[in-house]
Amino acid sequence: MKILIVEDDVEFVGEIQSRVTAICREPSYTIAGSFQEASSAIESDFFDLIFLDLKIPTVPGGMDSDPQHGRNLLDIAIANAPGTPVFMLTGSSAEQFLSDMMALSHQVDIWGQGKVLPLIGFQPKHRLDMLDDKIKPYIDAFDSVCEVELDLSCEISIPTNRLIRIFTASVGGVFCKVARINSGLSVASVYKLEVNDGSGSRIHNSIAKIGPPSEIQDEVERHDRFISRLEPNATPRKVAVLAHGAKKTSGVFYSLASASELNGFSFIENDSLALIERLKDCVHPWTVSATQRRTTVKDIRRIFIDDDAFKAVSHLIANDWTEKFETNPIYVMWGCVHGDLHGLNILVSPGSVPVLIDYGDVGEGPLSTDAITFELSVFFHPEGPYKNIEWPSESTALSWGQPEFIDDQCPAPEFFSECRKWAETVSVGKRERAAVAYGYLVRQLKYENCNISRVNALLSGVKKLFDTA
Template identity: 35%
Template sequence: MTAHILVVEDDESFIEELKQIIAASGGPTIPTFVSNREDAVAKLESGFFDFAILDLKIPTAAGTTDFDPEHGKYVFQHVRKVSPGTKILVLTGSPSDDFIAPLLAHKHDADIWSEGGKVGTVEFLKKIELDQAPEKISRVVTAIHALAEIELHTNGLNLSTGEDRLVRIFSKTFKAVVCSVHPIGTGKSGARPLRLQMYDQTGAPIRDVVAKLSELAKMQDEDARYEEHVTLLDGAATPRKMKLLEFGAGAMAGLFYQLANGHDASMFKTMAEEDALAAKAVAATADALAGWSDGKNQERRSIASIRGQWVSDERAAKLQAEYGLDWAAEFENRMIQTRWCCVHGDLHGENILVSPEGGVLVIDYGDVGFGAAAYDPMTLELSAVLQANPTLGPAWPTADACRQWHDLEAYLMGCPIPEFIRACRAWSEKLMVGRRELAACAYSYLLRQLKYPDTDKDRILALLEGVHGCWGDS
């Protein structure tokens, strides 16, 4: 496992000494040397670094002589901004430590590479004490090299360096020696959901895990949503959070959840193989999430405020204009009764894992928050015809069927998964105050899907016609 090191230093004598120290650090390394603020920022924007060694008193650009500690501080802050998981060693030649205190505010103590003990994510070293640098640099290189002890089976997946780091660090935390990595779903959030199967040195399975990997801010946000909302639900159908990894992977962080044994198929896969089992799993999902909606009061809200939880006003106006939804502005101004409560927010068929008996595990909590109660079952129902899954092709729903969405029996003519669709609609009807809420939730989800470049726009627009027709029946 190769350690990627960024060195920001302008003094040639120190550069040569650091090159020798890094070369003798006890493991493979790829050091990148830059001498000024501009080049450092450019490297940080384009590369991955496990470790950054920063001189503070540097110039702004090559060929300039405006040496100032402020330029080094800028690079420090930029590392924290674009690569917050990167450990930093600050080199200073100044006899004064006055400027160190503000930088120490960014220091954390963490077991960055699962070594079994915490280290500082930010350290300082005076240049007159450079004899201490070999130990500090060697410790980082050795810790990263030790991650190679984890045998990773990627099963054809192409993991980025940061993703690879996170999986190995997590596996090492639980003393796994082998970890097999499998994809889960094809979400549109930019996060990478993975399924990990870990094994100990005897070959025995340790634990199946759901990992979600993305930029640090997103993972911290999902962690907070989990603590606020998901912990209130029945733990049998929601995975227990195991760990949030914030350091060791550059710009990336990871959330890891315990996966119950036997939940090997997604809802999409289940409906492709057995419609009745998928319908049973929908009912189990409704029961699992009932703690969010049971006993919640109704509210009077505009359709625009319901849509606004998922699509901004500015984006909605652009989509309405681009796709000729002339009726949408007046539609959004209408007030309806709704049950306002916590919802999953992204309950498509890949975010529900199903057991052979129809039990479920609901995963991925990046969008958990408040919304209209019927939004989750509407998302699940409509995801089956809009997101990539193994069930449906171009034959159903036809454009004519989509326009009959508000008439369930007409909509289901020729449907290959009628029991699943009926179960979703029954769940919606259980939660909704009336059909106007049903229309508002479906409209919000469909407008959200128009944002993405790879969705079937003709199908969405035809479904929107069917949703608009729902209002006339309500």
């Protein structure tokens, strides 16, 4: 257990350490005797529990000890480690802040043990003999989480490690096999979890998305608003949202019916027709509720990349038609879309049933977005199967979105043909498909190691498709 003790009295520090060590399995201590040291530690390091004496000096050895400094540190802890429990060590000088600080505390199940604990605890310094009973529930809960064993196939951060252990313990698991399944470009990461109980039985096949609280909260809200409209077998069931015990990291956890090593990229050259038909069935409730609307190419592009980011990469576009192109009015079928339907966001069960994951971009947009994103992701996703091949040539790319795009060198004729037909089926026409592909392609320019020449070649095909409408 990583513990920060903010206290400038050496003897008092020793007393806290002695009491914690007596009941904690493997404590690791960091000592900060001033506001300066403590604020730096809270911002840069990870802690499972913080002891905070309110009356501390601003700098090491300073003579300006004041409870206001500790009160300010509490605000820093809440801002930088909102999921970390803090124990306030209070004296008579802190009475002016007590009601204010107590109002900030709330009861949460910090480590998934089914027991709620105050996120901010209070201990009078003159009654330190009562500290043991107050902190024991925290330490016992944390030690129980640490009993979970992880089998990692990838490196994970300490906060991610904590959240996966907390989830595993909360569902009654003792062993969890962890694999990263999405190496995309989001700040958050997606993992596949296989959870076993004490008898060795599999009790959960799960998907976890872990990242900044704002991104996880956004995903949860999109799931509740849009994903709930789909049939249950099209998406995993949300089972937990964890926002404590991992500093400034949160996670949302979903339950899968069964585990699988297959994803959308697995079917590019094998049975892509059946997969795409099943994908169309998955999103059918979104498709049938879509309506036609008038918009502009620029507004479609803004869904993929905002004006500031676009301006920063526009010099990489090897033509001079984009400014006028973006002013074109178009009609689109407007409805709910996944928004980031690359191959790794499509898990395929052993029964060949596709399941959609990762809902950070789910929302309303042109209905052809998912079909076009799936098609082009084979070229531009970091794990896209055609990321490094030479096809299509510049002349072939000029026919993107049309049957002629599939030439003798095409590595997966059925896949590209079915993606095009899917996009045609759900769009108003060529102009919608061209605008969506334009938005997707120019967004790729903001990513490191983007194949700029391929983007420009396909953009020429996009413009040609638009002009034929």
